[in-house]
Amino acid sequence: MRDAFISVLAEIARIDKNVMLLTGDLGFGVLTEFAYEFPKQYLNVGVAEQNMTGIAAGLALEGKTVFTYSIGNFNTMRCLEQIRNDVCYHDLNVKIVSIGGGFCYGALGISHHATEDLAIMSSLPNLKVVAPADKMETKLATFEVYNNTGPFYLRLGRGGESELYSNPPKFIIGKSIPVFIGGDIAILSIGGILENVMKARLILFNEGIKTSVYSFHTLRPFDYDQIQKLINQVKLIVTVEEHLAKGGLGSRVSEILAGKYGDRPALLRIGLGDNFMSEVGDQNYLREQTGLAPYQIANSVKYEIKRNKI
Template sequence: MRDTFVKTLIEIAKKDKKVHLITGDLGFGVLKPFWEEFPEQFTNAGIAEQNMTGLAAGMALEGKIVYTYSIGNFPTLRCLEQIRNDCAYHNANVKVVCVGGGFVYGSLGMSHHATEDLSIMRALPGVTVLAPGDLVEAEYATKAIYENNGTCYLRLGRGGEKRIHEKLNEFKIGEAIKVRDGSKVAILSTGAIFDEVIEASELLKRVGITPSLYTFPTVKPIDKKAIEVCAEKYELIVTIEEHNIIGGFGSAISEVLGELRVPKARLLKIGLEDKYSSVVGSQKYLRDVYGISAIKIAKRIAEILEGF
């Protein structure tokens, strides 16, 4: 996803000299094509994320469209006060980009596990939050936040994510995308965890369960209409996220369901069960440890449906 982000940003920067990219002293391998082509539109702020964000806010308030870029929690939690006070409060045109959402940097320990970012960023008034599920969504999301005035958060995977879509006829902030139709159960996911969802759906088919699949590249504003349709059509809605289940994507879905007069569907939230990981290992390994691998997703859903 990060390569797709950079390639897309290069195309945007060619057309708009107001675009500026600031890094917190990392990502040089992937960012090199950008800074070589646009040295006047690139700044390395050093390992000083608070300064990076304050600088971005100031540039944005002077007319720039600024992307800040770092890994895991560094462009969000480390400089949360600056995002809140300098960017969000002033509706500054700052696009905060995290590469490595969830357990991407799993082997580096909990300081690098970005598992609270969606809940925290979506709690900030006026901040738009996106978490694309594949390379195609990442491309469209990068373009969408450029066109969207105000502070945005873009949560990316790292690389190697499976392609969901061959192409998208339309992409809009705030709209979910139906990937596959099914019956009885709808699986809703956000971000790069969708590769596990695809595999889980294939496992479920083997036991006679054919779920509908939706990807939500936008977490805020959430697609209320799609949720309402699912609540009427299906017996079970399952939310999948590589994130704490408290305050994140599943919570956003439950907020909508809770205001419906007669929601038919039951809700199952699958994610990190309100804990920090004291385990280190690859992203794939940690997903399995914490119940968000394909086989464990499929097992949870099959067990719930047996009770209907």
């Protein structure tokens, strides 16, 4: 995803000389070509995320469109107040791009597990929060993040993700993408975990259970309309995220369901618990430790079908 992002940003930077990329001294091997081609539009501010975000705000106040780049929690939590006060309160054209959402950097330890970011970032006024699922979504998202004025958080994976789409989907900020349609069960996914959700769908399909799958790439603004439609269409909504089960996609859906009178679908939220990982491992290993492997997602859905007598 990071290569998809930077290739699109280069396309944009060739045309719009007001676009700038700031890094907090990260992006080895990823940003090299961009830095070489656009020396005036590239700035390594050093290992200083608070300053990077403040500088981004200052540049944006002077008319620049600024992308800040780092990994994990560094350009989100380390400088959260700069994002809140300097970027969001002033509603500036600053796009915060973090690589390594979820357990991408699993073996590096908890400092590099970005597993609370969606909850935290989506609580900030004026900030739009987007987490694309694969390279295709990342390319489309990067254009949209650039085209839409104002602050954004763009949560990306790392590299080497599978291609999930055979044709480019219609990508609109705040509108989910229907990936598969059919059945009484809708599985909603945010970010790179869509890959496992699609595998889980196949497992279920082979056992005669039809499910719809939606990529909810934007947490804010949220696609309330789609949830309202699903409330009338399905018996079970499942949310899957490589993130705390609280505060992200599952929470958004539960808030809507909680305000709904009468018949409503059951809700299963699949995500992480309120604890740090006690062991490290690669992304797939940690996904399995937290119930996010394809077979585990499928089993959780089957259990919920049985429990709710669907």
